[in-house]
Amino acid sequence: MGKVLRGRSGRRRGAPDTKGEILAAARQVFGERGYDGASVRAIAAAAGVDPALVHHYFGTKEKLFLAAMDIPFDPSAIAGAIMDDTSGAGIGERAIRTFLAVWGQPAGRAPILALLRSAMQNEAAARLLRQFVTRAILGRVLSIFEGVPNGALRAEAMVSHLIGLAIVRYVVKLEPIASVPDEDLVRLIAPVLQRYYDGAFEQD
Amino acid sequence: MGKVLRGRSGRRRGAPDTKGEILAAARQVFGERGYDGASVRAIAAAAGVDPALVHHYFGTKEKLFLAAMDIPFDPSAIAGAIMDDTSGAGIGERAIRTFLAVWGQPAGRAPILALLRSAMQNEAAARLLRQFVTRAILGRVLSIFEGVPNGALRAEAMVSHLIGLAIVRYVVKLEPIASVPDEDLVRLIAPVLQRYYDGAFEQD
DNA sequence: GGCGAAATTCATCATGTGATGAATAATGCG
DNA sequence: CGCATTATTCATCACATGATGAATTTCGCC
Incomplete structure (x- = not known):
């Protein structure tokens, strides 16, 4: 068995738009379960990312919500x-x-x-x-x-x-x-x- | 100072309709916060009762919800x-x-x-x-x-x-x-x- | 008046939560 | 190349949750 695919620490290669993916995941999960029902962990999982990264980018769950609600649609x-x-x-x-x-x-x-x-x-x-x-x-x-x-x-x-x-x-x-x-x-x-x-x- | 008013263990005196009070509290709190948002503890507090008593009467949060939704209105x-x-x-x-x-x-x-x-x-x-x-x-x-x-x-x-x-x-x-x-x-x-x-x- | 049943609380568990800080890996500027 | 910066994960905290079982107090039947 080769190395584990996910779970390696440190920066990933390339320039993935991780922040954008978290935002997209946040919109989806918030949309499915509402603010209280959507856990940071679930959002992180939907974005394929560690929960701590969500906090790294957005600081707090509430700020993430506000960011996700911004530009809700054209x-x-x-x-x-x-x-x-x-x-x-x-x-x-x-x-x-x-x-x-x-x-x-x-x-x-x-x-x-x-x-x-x-x-x-x-x-x-x-x-x-x-x-x-x-x-x-x-x-x-x-x-x-x-x-x-x-x-x-x-x-x-x-x-x-x-x-x-x-x-x-x-x-x-x-x-x-x-x-x-x-x-x-x-x-x-x-x-x-x-x-x-x-x-x-x-x-x- | 005299004895603490609440917090004494064991059965209370008289014949209070505790089950009914829990149901009423449940309707109120469920109504304010929804199923997921309403905690058994909050309902118990609203009924002036220990959380364990809720489980004693209704077994599980879901059963309490169903009981509270039963006969919702005439x-x-x-x-x-x-x-x-x-x-x-x-x-x-x-x-x-x-x-x-x-x-x-x-x-x-x-x-x-x-x-x-x-x-x-x-x-x-x-x-x-x-x-x-x-x-x-x-x-x-x-x-x-x-x-x-x-x-x-x-x-x-x-x-x-x-x-x-x-x-x-x-x-x-x-x-x-x-x-x-x-x-x-x-x-x-x-x-x-x-x-x-x-x-x-x-x-x- | 005694005794089993019911009512009530306390202590506790396992789990999930938001959050933080340190550790590791890749990037990009000099 | 070298090194600060950024992206990423891991380990962990403090706290709230639903649930359970034992302990305590009262009720109501005989």
Whole structure:
């Protein structure tokens, strides 16, 4: 039997982007188990690296989390899709389409899932999610709801539906909603979301 | 100084419903931190009891959780409120009203919050929540959606919105939706939910 | 009133956690 | 080449966790 493959001390050869691999592993594991549930050891294992190296690069688990949550996804892409049209017409469909595009691929949903899962177990993470939703989502969408009566409330109601959808479809995996094709969801949900915009202008 | 108040070994006097107190504490702590986050020690402390007593009564943490999730709330009360009328008319308003009634008081939301939080960190709990939603909610509401095209899907879409609302309002506490009066929420959300029923009969 | 059963706590174990510091190996600048 | 710097692992700490078994105190039946 030759030498043991892993376990040799000291620097490795070449110039592997170890820090990046740790970050990627962190996003995945945080996404699967949330902040408290993800152990530094598990993240290190997923990155194929000694746990101490994680601390060497990021100092503390919390800093690693913050680093992993940074640049969660391309903000301009999302904002762009939603803001394609600054009028309220079709905002329901644009919202659900953007949502499905981001959550459809694991890489896209990992950071938000991590934030969401963590927010359920950790007040600090809840604060983080709050400010993320406020800044990254509402801050942009709100311009559409600007001048709309109860605009903020209506926008948040839309967001709350999408968060619930994320949980039911991607976490709890309730059938049939977990397996239904994207297009069916768009047809089902878009007009309902749209009502949060249109409803503002109806008589009471 | 007199004797120490707590810490004396052996059976206590009187006939305190200790088992019930542990269950209540379990519901609260599980509700606050989820399954993984709630330690047996924390639950015991909340019940004013030694951790070993928890194991004495319930054997294992998992069994305690199952016991705490049992009879989470009066099923007939909820089903009754939703089923008041077996027609689809007004189902949107009845759904949000029932939701607010249950989640409005801590005792009502604790068990479901516990299930929800735990489902985000624990696959086993996710399975539990899935079957709870299926049996306790959908199983009853579905009779209204019986014969409705895509009835199950529409019912689940409604539920997903309410779950998202629960998270945004009671966990993440996003403002203004976290503080808005119940009646305002009813006015805002009821007609939107209603659309999941009415929409089934519109032309495509 | 005595005695078995139940209720309650204490002491303890094995395990997993985040974190730290020292040791080893490769890199790259001079 | 030589040597400081960086990347990497190992050994270890202090602490929290779920769980178990023995010891202590009260209850309730006969």
